[in-house]
Amino acid sequence: MDAYSLIVIGSGPGGVSAARAYLSAGGAGPVLLLTADDDPPYQRPPLSKEALRSADAQALTPIDDDLADIEVRLSSPVAAVDLSRRWIRTAAQEIGFDHLVLAPGSHPALLPDLPSEADWHVLRTAADLRRLTTAAGQARTAVVVGSGFIGCEAAASLAIRGLQVTLVSPEIGPQQKRLGDDPSRAITGWLTSLDVRLLLGVEVSGVEAPRRVHLQNGTTLEPDLLLLALGATPSTDFLASSGLVLDEGRICVDRRLETSTRGVYAVGDAALAQHAVAGRAIAVEHWGDAEAMGTVAGRNAAGGSEVWDTVPGFWSEVGEHTLMYAAWGDxxxxxxxxxxxxxxxxxxxxxxxxxxxxxxxxxxxxxxxxxxxxxxxxxxxxxxxx
Ligand SMILES: Cc1cc2nc3c(=O)[nH]c(=O)nc-3n(C[C@H](O)[C@H](O)[C@H](O)COP(=O)(O)OP(=O)(O)OC[C@H]3O[C@@H](n4cnc5c(N)ncnc54)[C@H](O)[C@@H]3O)c2cc1C
Structure with a gap:
């Protein structure tokens, strides 16, 4: 069986920064980074912003990290992890590790009972963006379901591309639950100034193939393009029989971002981590925090003793308007x-x-x-x- 000093699962900011930090801190090689993604590591935040707005949407922004000395295997989903024998399994082989960093991120939540022939989009990966921009190039109208950050950003970007966009959400205002009435009103103003139509306080009751969207208030919409932006679910199904402690799908880790198994760490969207300053476990879905957590885990895997102690935060862009948000988030x-x-x-x-x-x-x-x-x-x- 092949074996590595460090295996990292995931090529998002958490995984890439962990691998990099491990080597920079003097961790012994070899290091293997496995990812389900088909594209070399790239930045996700532009996918709902400039990359979706621009006509030349195919260009990805690479993660600007030096990946020298790291073996990166694309299109290599890990199917299982055996903690007692310290190996992971892909479709092709079992591979041993001394240290393991789990950074599998999350994937888009879906509506229940979507018919298999229905034609809908989500936006998480570069492949999703390519499909979405191809469809947007041929569409006149779009429905975006969900008024979280990605839904609002994508609705604005599609409108800037020239589509007639309707945003549907059960919330009474965009981001109202998370941010409160006043910011929600501001976001509403930014979206409506781009001619995005808002249908709020209403649930989708069903979707008929290919793209007929039924709302609970009896309204039916038939867009050329349907984008589901319903939030994200941790991508941890492959850990179900690993024995790791999961809480609502998130991997529980201590302040050093280590699981209950020595030398096995979890970071980013898929982690529920004890925060050294907050004094409690918090979950974050932010780019910069996944990166910061990866750095902590990578250094600890190399023998360090660091804790995750930065206040989580991120920026969002709705059209030309930027929001900056820092919070414990609970x-x-x-x-x-x-x-x-x-x-x-x-x-x-x-x-x-x-x-x-x-x-x-x-x-x-x-x-x-x-x-x-x-x-x-x-x-x-x-x-x-x-
Ligand atoms: C469209 C969009 C816009 C966003 N905008 C912002 C923003 O403006 N600001 C901000 O702070 N955050 C933003 N985010 C959120 C941010 O991108 C995430 O919080 C961040 O990417 C999480 O990093 P991560 O390393 O935990 O996981 P991810 O970036 O999700 O990476 C997970 C990696 O794990 C891989 N993987 C999953 N399962 C397996 C497996 N079984 N085997 C091998 N590999 C696996 C995936 O292929 C992927 O490479 C945005 C997200 C999206 C989708």
Whole structure:
């Protein structure tokens, strides 16, 4: 059986940064990175933004990491992991490891009971983008189902491409549940200024092939293109019989991002990790945090003893509008909005302790907010320190 000092599963930011950090920290080779993806490592955030907007949507932005000394095998999904014998299995072979970093990310959630002949799209991979842009090139109308970040970004990008877009969501406003009423109103304004039609507070009751969308209020839509943006599910089915502790599909890890099996780590979207500063387990689905977690896990696999301690955050672009958001992401009970013309900052608190900040055109509040959240500042302190 072939064997490697480190095997990494996944070529997203979590996997690539783990492999890189392991070698940079002096970890012994050889290192093998296995990915289900058919394309060399690339950045996902542009897929719903500039790559979808532009007519030349085929160009991918590579992950700008030095992959020298790392053996990368594309189109190689791992089917199973045996922790006691320390090997993984692909369709072709079993491969042994000393250290293992699990970074399989997540995949798009789907509507229940989609007929097999229905013609729908999701947006997670470069292959999804190629299919979607080919379809968009021949479409006049589109329905996007879901008003999370990817749904809002993709609806805006498709509208900028010239499609007549309808966004359908059970939420009463885009991102209303996660971000609150005021930011939701701002996003609504940005989408409607691009002529995106919003059908809110309504569920999809069914889809008929090829693309007839029935809503619970009796409305039927028949777009040329149907995009499902319903959130993501951790890609951890292959770990079902591994013995690893999973919580709602996420791999549970400690502050060092190690599972209960020594030398086996999990990072990124698929991890539920103890956060050294938050003092509890949190789940994040952000590019920069997967990268940061990968770096911690890679260094620890090389013999380090680091903890995950950065406040999670990300940027979103709805058309030409940028939102910057940093938060623990597990709920708030009060928010305060500070407006300054078109610009605004929203401060989120739970039990009066600052737990999040969202800002549009106030970049300094994002960095300041992150530091305040990390320090456990009160909402009052955040409001008075501006
Ligand atoms: C369209 C889009 C836009 C986004 N925009 C933003 C943004 O603006 N800002 C932001 O912070 N975040 C954004 N995100 C989220 C961000 O991309 C993810 O949080 C991040 O990619 C997670 O990184 P990861 O390494 O955990 O997993 P992923 O990037 O999902 O990578 C997982 C990898 O594992 C591989 N894999 C899965 N299962 C297996 C298996 N069994 N065997 C082998 N390989 C496997 C996959 O092929 C893939 O290579 C966006 C996501 C999407 C889809």
């Amino acid at each position: 709920g708030w009970d009060r928010l305060e909005v500070v407006e300054d013309g078109e610009a605004f900052t929203v401060w989120y608190a739970r039990n009066d302790v600052l737990v999040g900040v969202l800002t549009h055109e106030h970049e300094d509040d994002y960095e300041r907010g992150r530091a305040l959240i990390a320090g456990g500042a009160s909402l009052a302190a955040a409001l008075s320190s501006g």
